[in-house]
Every structure is written in structure tokens, then in C-alpha cells.
Amino acid sequence: MQKVVIDPLTRIEGHLRFEADVTDGKVTEAYSSGQLFRGFEVILQGRHPYDAYHFTQRICGVCPVAHATASIRALDMAYGLSTTDIPQNARLIRNIVIAANTIMSHATHFYALWAPDLVNPLYKQVLTDAGAPEVYDELAARFTPFTGTSWIGAVQARKILHEIIAVLGGKMPHHMTFVPGGVTVTPTTGDIAKIYAMWLQGKTFVESQVLGCSVERWLQNKSLSDVLAWLNESPAHANSDLGLLIRYGGPVEDVNLGLHTYGGYSGNEPIGLLSFGVFYDGDGWGWLQSGFTDAVTLVKEAFDPNKITEQIQHSWYEGYEGGKHPYDGVTTPNYAPGTEKYSFIKAPRYDNKPAEVGPLAVMVNDGDPLVVDLAKNLGVNVYTRTLARLHETVRVFAKIPEWSLELIDNLNQGHGAKASDFCNNTPVPETGDGYGLTEAPRGALGHWIKIRDGKIANYQAVVPTTWNCSPKGSNGYRGPAEQAALDTPVPDVGNPVQLGSVVRSFDPCIACAVHTIDRKTNETYELRIV
Amino acid sequence: MNMEERSMGDIEGKSSAELKNLDILKLDRRTFMKTVGALGASAFMGTYAADIAKAIAETDRNIVWLQGAECTGCSVSLLNAEYPDVLQAVTDLKVAIQYHETLMPQQGLFVDGVPVEDAALNANYALEHFLDSGKPFVLVVEGAIPLGPDGTGNYCKIGDESFLHITQKAAEKALITVAAGTCAAYGGIPATPPNPTDAVGLQFLKTTKGGALGAGYVSQAGLPVINIPGCPSHPDWVLLTLTAALLDLIPTDFLDEFQRPKMFFNPDYTIHENCPRRGFYDMGKLDTEYAGGKCLWKLGCRAMLSHADCPTRLWNSGTSMCTQVGGPCIGCVEPTFPEGSLAVEVEGIPALVGVDINTAALTATGAAAVGVGAHALRRIVPSKED
Numbered sequence: 080m081q082k083v084v085i086d087p088l089t090r091i092e093g094h095l096r097f098e099a100d101v102t103d104g105k106v107t108e109a110y111s112s113g114q115l116f117r118g119f120e121v122i123l124q125g126r127h128p129y130d131a132y133h134f135t136q137r138i139c140g141v142c143p144v145a146h147a148t149a150s151i152r153a154l155d156m157a158y159g160l161s162t163t164d165i166p167q168n169a170r171l172i173r174n175i176v177i178a179a180n181t182i183m184s185h186a187t188h189f190y191a192l193w194a195p196d197l198v199n200p201l202y203k204q205v206l207t208d209a210g211a212p213e214v215y216d217e218l219a220a221r222f223t224p225f226t227g228t229s230w231i232g233a234v235q236a237r238k239i240l241h242e243i244i245a246v247l248g249g250k251m252p253h254h255m256t257f258v259p260g261g262v263t264v265t266p267t268t269g270d271i272a273k274i275y276a277m278w279l280q281g282k283t284f285v286e287s288q289v290l291g292c293s294v295e296r297w298l299q300n301k302s303l304s305d306v307l308a309w310l311n312e313s314p315a316h317a318n319s320d321l322g323l324l325i326r327y328g329g330p331v332e333d334v335n336l337g338l339h340t341y342g343g344y345s346g347n348e349p350i351g352l353l354s355f356g357v358f359y360d361g362d363g364w365g366w367l368q369s370g371f372t373d374a375v376t377l378v379k380e381a382f383d384p385n386k387i388t389e390q391i392q393h394s395w396y397e398g399y400e401g402g403k404h405p406y407d408g409v410t411t412p413n414y415a416p417g418t419e420k421y422s423f424i425k426a427p428r429y430d431n432k433p434a435e436v437g438p439l440a441v442m443v444n445d446g447d448p449l450v451v452d453l454a455k456n457l458g459v460n461v462y463t464r465t466l467a468r469l470h471e472t473v474r475v476f477a478k479i480p481e482w483s484l485e486l487i488d489n490l491n492q493g494h495g496a497k498a499s500d501f502c503n504n505t506p507v508p509e510t511g512d513g514y515g516l517t518e519a520p521r522g523a524l525g526h527w528i529k530i531r532d533g534k535i536a537n538y539q540a541v542v543p544t545t546w547n548c549s550p551k552g553s554n555g556y557r558g559p560a561e562q563a564a565l566d567t568p569v570p571d572v573g574n575p576v577q578l579g580s581v582v583r584s585f586d587p588c589i590a591c592a593v594h595t596i597d598r599k600t601n602e603t604y605e606l607r608i609v
Numbered sequence: 610m611n612m613e614e615r616s617m618g619d620i621e622g623k624s625s626a627e628l629k630n631l632d633i634l635k636l637d638r639r640t641f642m643k644t645v646g647a648l649g650a651s652a653f654m655g656t657y658a659a660d661i662a663k664a665i666a667e668t669d670r671n672i673v674w675l676q677g678a679e680c681t682g683c684s685v686s687l688l689n690a691e692y693p694d695v696l697q698a699v700t701d702l703k704v705a706i707q708y709h710e711t712l713m714p715q716q717g718l719f720v721d722g723v724p725v726e727d728a729a730l731n732a733n734y735a736l737e738h739f740l741d742s743g744k745p746f747v748l749v750v751e752g753a754i755p756l757g758p759d760g761t762g763n764y765c766k767i768g769d770e771s772f773l774h775i776t777q778k779a780a781e782k783a784l785i786t787v788a789a790g791t792c793a794a795y796g797g798i799p800a801t802p803p804n805p806t807d808a809v810g811l812q813f814l815k816t817t818k819g820g821a822l823g824a825g826y827v828s829q830a831g832l833p834v835i836n837i838p839g840c841p842s843h844p845d846w847v848l849l850t851l852t853a854a855l856l857d858l859i860p861t862d863f864l865d866e867f868q869r870p871k872m873f874f875n876p877d878y879t880i881h882e883n884c885p886r887r888g889f890y891d892m893g894k895l896d897t898e899y900a901g902g903k904c905l906w907k908l909g910c911r912a913m914l915s916h917a918d919c920p921t922r923l924w925n926s927g928t929s930m931c932t933q934v935g936g937p938c939i940g941c942v943e944p945t946f947p948e949g950s951l952a953v954e955v956e957g958i959p960a961l962v963g964v965d966i967n968t969a970a971l972t973a974t975g976a977a978a979v980g981v982g983a984h985a986l987r988r989i990v991p992s993k994e995d
Contacts, residue, residue: 084719087767089710089732092681094767118805122798127950133939134947137798140682140841187685195714200729224712238689242925248934250924251689252682252841255936263899263935414758502900573725579716 080107081572088582090192092141093589095548097560097582101569106578109557109564111548112422123538128154128507128530131538132257135526138540139588140252141187144180144244145519148173148357149526149540151257152364152515157530158259158505163362168494168501169261170359171486174366175274176244176254177358177517178475178482182281183240184520185438185472188586190233193465194222196583197328199576202336211334214327221320229288229320236284243277243479246270261502268490271483278479285476289469291319294477301448303456307331321469329462341567342461342581346375348556349432352440352459353546355382355525357518358478366478367518370444371429374459377451379444384516387525387541390426390552393419401553402428405527405539424589426552427545435459435559436522436546437585439467447474460563461584468586507533519543521586547585560585670855671746673739673779674709674789677765677772678799678808679752682841683790684711690844691926707739707746708732710767717768733768736775740782745829747854748783749847750776750811753792753799754821757807764806773821776811780822784829785854786811787837789847794836795867795944796820810836812868816944832859836868840941845922846873865916867944873918874942880912883920885933905932909952911940 086096100108119138123131131150136143151173155165162170197218206215221229241251247264248254256264282294290297292315300306306325310317317326326332329339344350352372356365369382388402397413413420428434439459442450450467457463494500511530518524522543529537549558557565560582569575676684706712715732718725728735739746754773755764762773780786788811791797795815799808809820812834818824820834827833835854837846850870853859865876881887889895889903896903906913915938919930931938939951949955 082719082721084717084722086717086719086769087710087732089713089716092711094676094710094765096766096769118799121803121805122801127952129952130947130950133951134798137680137682137840140680140685143680143682187688191688191712198714224714225706234688238691238926241689242928245925245928246934249929249931249936252680252685253941255931255939256934258899261900265900265902265935414763498898498900498902500900502898504898504900572720573718573727574730575718 083569083572083575083578085575085579085582088579088587090195091583091587091589092139093544093587095582095587095589097564097578099564099567099569099575099578101572101575104568104570106564106567106569109561110421111424111550111558111560111582120538120540123535126535128157128528128533128535129259131526131528131535133253135540136253138542139519141588142180142184142519142521143251143253144177145517145524146526146540147254147257148177148517149515149524150528151259152517153513153526153528154259154515156513156515157511157528158508158513159511160260160503160505162359162364164260164503165359166261166500166503168486168489169503171482171489172247172262172264172266172501173257174358174482175479175486176247176256178479179240179243180251181475181518181520182472183237184586185468186233186237186240188520189465189469189472190222190230190237191224192586193580193583194230195224196576196580197336198223198227199574201571201574201576205336206334209334214334217323218327221323232284232288236281236288239277239281239284243274246274246277258502260505263502265495265498265501266486266490267495268487271487271490275480275483278483281476285473289320290473291315291317291322294473297321297473298477302452303449305449324469325466328465329457338465338580339457339460339462341577342464342563342584343459344374344562345565348562350374350559350562351429351432351434352443353382353429353434353436353523354441354444355384355516355518355523357441367441367445369516371434372440372443374435377443377454382444384514384525386430388428388431389541389545390428390554392426392553393550394422394425395420396425402431405525405541420550422550424545424549426549426558427541428552428556431552431554433549433552433556433559433562434546435563435585436543437464437468438471438520438522439464440522441518442467442471461580464584509533519588521588522546542588544585544587544589548582548587548589560587671705671707671739671744672709672749672851673707673736673746673783674749674751675772675776675779676710677750677752677754677776677793678806679790679792681711681751683751683793683839683847684709686841687789687844687847689925690848708736719769733770736779740779743782745784746782747851748779748786748828749789749851750786750793751789753796753808753810755799755806755808756821757805760807776821780811780826780828782829785832785835785859786822786826786828787835787847787850787854788812789837790842791838791840791941791944791946794834794838794869795946797840798947801947812836813944816867830859833864833868835859835864835870838867838869838874838942838944838946839917840939840946843873843917843919843922843924846870849873869916869942873922874916875918876916878916878918880915880917880919880932880938884912885920885930900935902935905935905937907954908937909939909950909954910937911943911951911955912938914955915940915942917942 080100080102083099083101088095088097096112098110099106135146135150138146203215221227244251244254248256256262300309316322327335352374354369356369358366360366370379371382372379388404390402395414453463514527516525525541527539548560551557564581567577567581715735717733718731724734725731728738757764762771765772788794795810795813796808811822812820863870865871886904894903895907897907923930940946
């Protein structure tokens, strides 16, 4: 047995250490360990409630919009505002902002963070040995950082999404427009037309580079066999970035990278796919629906937020056994390297089960026919996880013009003349509790707030990577990324590219994942929210 | 080279070609864009590419980009750069990025506790190897540096080493050291009271000099840390400063008292002066609720206290800025950021300048007086929270 440590696991947000025991070329045990903590929740205590919106965006510069959304929905609730109290224009603007950043994040993840693994020297050897060196050459020509044609195209195109947000939010990263009760911006029809024009520019990139077909054509694919037919329909499809990934990533071409053969779940331990739902949908929330689906049997059940607990037996905290709901969470530090504890990340569990969050979970729980079919036929693995992310990108991308046109209609009908058309200005309550559940690009995100004397009495965030890269829980079950790492082939311990690909396929964001402690007072923070 | 060689006299003695390069940095956005528009972006960069490429090739210039207690927002912002964009900077300017955790193909690798000795695969080894090579480089740091727990720096570890130690080691050898973003410059959000991780900036903690490298630190080029604050830092500020640094075009009076380049963070100019909503302020039309479309002062706007060129430069390829969309400025470029309750009107200023802001704003003279008073107050406000 050899011990392989990846530290830092680069091309993710934040600092992650991933350890694996490798025996006979395969991973036999895995440990995921968060290596940074900043203490946002302590910093927020005693501050003005709206500060949470600005501060929590700074948890992550890749998905600030997700934290903005979770915090503003928590504030809306704490201020006594329901979804229908938020003006429709504000809901549409929030949707467009969330959509644009989801797409930006997915594009950045796929092209700049994940795909460079395909150019790893090990794959050159694999593909050359298999008699297909030209496939490696093509991957290298497209995905090499700084010089690959697709890398360059994507890094330039992703700017457009941030420009869309800037029209409404002033700037990105860290936009300015969400406020309890609505938004601060009062756009004109011209501003929205500009967003539509920017979207069209982005569409050119998506269709020419990513898909090789129209957005509408891709969305007609409802099953694996549809996708195979799509590949055969045109060389433009087969040679697009997505076409190339589908053909050579998994079991389509005879020579392929085998991404479908690892990064999945054995079923020896419980594991689910969890999503909280995202986007306003008429008067409600959840255009993409919430749910909890068993990752092996794919049986879905309704989502119940009360089933969330956080466990700390293997995390650098102490103070309780088993699990606690975020409402009742306790965060007491116990930095003890070299013990059974090995991470600053807690272990959140749903119904005491570890759960994968992210686009694959969102698509499966939403009942997306294509991703459900991929999961049924190929299982959950690096290949299907990555395809689900790209498919979600296209689905969300297609919604931006819909919401934009709805907004233009409202404005044209005169529903944009008053401040109240954009914001239901509401005073800070003396006392109020609230939570905001949403989907970050990399998975389910929840914020919980408790306001007392008009100030933040307590704030708690349970973030996607806490789910995905959690250490073992109290019952000993491994976290999702740890489970997914088992049996991953590591033919060369000096270059464990497959292992890196498995962890990166979750799109980790470690800046988000770490809870808060105060070493000076060693104070225990009681969280009894809502 | 030392500080003496970097006097203004030396700048005056530079050849016209070199001065042109300096001018790139002095152009405001409008002029810059106009010039770029006239020439085409690549032709414009090409005009200087020969000199730049030669200078860099001869000196073997490199960038090492380290990330500590950060959110990656400043790197994401850098990817939003427009003219020049990051790719132009890397390809046309031939800048070699030796280390950047978010973008590099390598990762940190240990087998049975021993680092893999291959710079093409192992990120930690690549960094060590590069730092040992003696090649000159510009160090960019993103994120605050936690000193805790107990001075160990273990709240942020990379490759089993504290970020504090990695930063100190790299800074010792750096030709020029740049802090990208308010966290690296002054501690930013992680250093906000009660500062649970004892986070600091490179050479400041908020307005107090010191930080992770110490008040006396100077880089190999004899310069203190160059701070490019902002949450995030604007890509133009970072790229243009890096270009200047790579070309030895940083004059002695480049920085203000908080070590910010004065060309972007003018000590005599606040965001308020060119705010798109300034007209409403002058007329005394002050919003007390969001989405009102007028001056945001009463909603906590800190434009009057914040020194940056946001209103003329704008963000995201010239699309917009915070106050334009009704978001009160939160003062993210100031050493004290985030200070006080961001959504609450900054108190005390009208009293200190002896006028009532509601009436003062009704006349241009009054507004100017308030503006001057606000600028003077910038040095007073920080002490409130210390």
C-alpha cells in the first residue's frame, strides 16, 4: 500500500488536501480535508442584517450570486416577506442574475478547471498506446491552459455572463443589486435589450464551440440513445467540445478515457443525491425542483429540510455526538491533527446519509429525462457528473431570454415606474428568523439567520462542498467524494490524474466549506434558528 | 536597482519609447479605449510589444500568484479583463505565470510523505524549484494571511506548509510584491473584528502598518508592497500595475500613504466626484429607500470616503458600476473595509464639517465643502473601530 496525498488539489476554489491509500493500482481508502478557515459566521454576529448579503458573497468569488441568493432569501423571510411580497420584476431580475452566474461558473469549471486534466501526460501515453495519438493531440489543442483554442474561447466568452450581471448588479464578482424585498436596480427596456444582445453573443459561442448545434436542438435530446443519434447526425455535433467529450470520455468510441468507469458509488454505504431547488417560478420557488434521490437505486423522495444534520466526529470540532440540525448547531474548535479528526469541514448528512449535491443531483431530482436516463444506463460517475453539468448549463442558458422578455413586457406595460415595482422596502425587524435555500452552481446551499435587537444574533451557512467533500460522519460513512474515490485507478502514484479528476468533478469550493471557530475565547456558538 | 534609481529624474531621463510605455498606464479608460479603437487592440499592444517582449525576454520576468484566505474573486475578476485581457498579457507580453493554484495544470503531490520531484506534475515542487532558480519574478498575493492559531498560520495550509511561511519565503526573493485585493492588502473581510483567524494583509492590518511581511519590508527592487485593493480588485488596476512592474516603470511617487497606485486611487479624488448620481446629490435629492433612482448617501453610500476611479473606468468591460445600479458604495478599496454597518448612513461627517448635509447638498459650494471634509475624515473614521 502506498499513501498518495494531493495537496493542494489545484484548479478548484480554495485549499483542499486529498489523501488516498493505493493498493495494486487502485484507491482503497480516501480522506478529504479542508485546509482553510476564515470565520465568516463569527464576523457577522452583531452586524446589520443586510451586511450578511455583502459579506457572504465574499465567501466565494466564483459563486457570490449563490450566497447573495441564499442570504437575501433568508433575509426576506426574517423581514416577514414571502415570495409573493417580492415584486415580480425583482424576481425576474434575481433569476437572470442567478442564471448568468450559474452558466459562468459551469463554463469556468469545465474549461479552465476540469478539462485541463484531459491533457495530462498520462492520457497521452494511454491514447498513444491505444493507437489514437491524434485524439490526444486534439484534446491538447483545445484544452491546454492559456493556449488551447477552446480554453481561450471559453475564458473570453465567460466574461459576457458577468457583463449581463453587471448591467443589473453594477459589477462582478460581488454584485450590488439584491436587497431584502427586491432589487436596487431600476432597468429600462434598453438595459434589458442589451442583456438580450449579450445573450445572443454568448449563444454564438455555445452553439459554435460547445454544442455544434442550436441550443434548441441539443435540448431535444431526452435519452442516451438520442445523444448517440445526435452524434451521428452531423460532424459538427461529433466534433464540438461536447461531442468530443461524449465520444472519447466514455463508452462511445472504442478508444476512450474511461471516465464512466470511476468516480461513482459502490452501494456499500448509503449515498443520496440532494437538491434544494432554484429559480423563482411564477409565485413560487423551484423552477428546478428540490428532492433527495438514492444515488444507486435512483428512487426519489420529497425533500424535508428538517432531515439535515451536521456531524463532527471526524472534524476539528467538539461538543456533541451524532448530528445536530443547523438550527441547533454548535461550533467549538478542536484542531487536533493526527487523531481521528482530519478536516475543518463538518459532515452534513440528510437523514443520516451522505449526499452528493451539484448539477447531477439537481437534474435527477428535477426529473430531467436525459440526465435520469444517463444515470440509469451509465450510473453516477465522472462522465455523467460532467455531462449533467454541461446539460444544466444549456437548460439554464435557454431561460435567460424568456425571463428577459417577460421583464420587458412588464416595463412596457408601465410596471416599472415606481420604486415599489422593484423593491418592497421593508424596515429591519427587531426580531426575525429566516432561512434561504437555493442551488449554487456546485450544489445545494442554505443560509440560516437569526435577528435579535435588529442585529444578526446568529448566522449559519451549510454549503455545497461541505456536503461533497465532507469527512466521515458519526456513523463512519464516508463523504461523497471519499466514496467516489474508492476503486479509482491510479496506475502511476506519482501522477494520480484520475483521482484529481474524480474530486474536481464535484467542482469543490473549499472557501465555502469551512465553519467558524474563535480560538481566543473557545466560545461555543449556539445556533437555534427559526 | 534601488530607490535612488527610481526617482522622477530617472523617469524624465527615459527614452521616448519608454515614456510611451509609461503613458499606457496613465491613460484614463476613455483615452485608452479611443487609442485602442483607432489602432485595433492587437495593433495597439503590438506597438509596444517589441519593447515589452525584449525587456521581458532579457530579464526573464515571471509571475508567481499565491492565494491565501481568499475567495478567488480577484482571480475571477482578472479573467474579466478586457484591454488588455489576460490572454494578451500572457501571449503578447510573454509573461510566464509560474504558479497560480486556480489555473495551473499541476497539483501538489506526495507519495508516502515524499514530494514527487517533477515540476511538470507537482505544483509545490514547481514553486520550490522556481524560487530556488534565482530568476526574477513579480509576486502577486490574493487573500489575507492568517497568523492563527497561536501564530502558526495553520488556519491556511498549502502542501502541508502554512501560507504565512510560503508567502514570507516568496516575498524575500520577489523583485516586486503586489497585493491583489483588499484582503491581501489590508486583511479585508477575514480581518474584520473579532478577526477569528488573526488575519492580516501583506504589509498592513487595516490602516496599521506591519502585516505578514513587517512594516520595513522592501522587495528586491527596493519597493514596499504595492497594494491594489478592491473587493475584488479591478482587472485593469492589476494588469496595468503588473505591466509597469515587469517593465521597471514604477516611479517613487507611485503610491499613496496606504501604498496604493495613485493613478487609480487618487488621494484627491473620491468616487463621489464622478458618480453617475452626483447630480441628485447636488440637488439634495437623497433616496431613503432602495430602487428610488437618486443619491444613495442616506442608504450608507461610502463614495465620498472612497478613493478609486470606478465611475470613469467602470466595471466588466465598461458596463456599469455599483452606484449606477442603485447599490450604495461599500468602500471596498479603503484599508478599513468592511467598516461599520454597510447599509447605514455614515454618521458624523456633517457635524464634523459644521454643516447639515441636507442643506449643504443644495448648493454646489456646500457640496464641495462636504466632499473636502469627507476626505479629511477618512483618516479619522478608521480609529473609531480600532
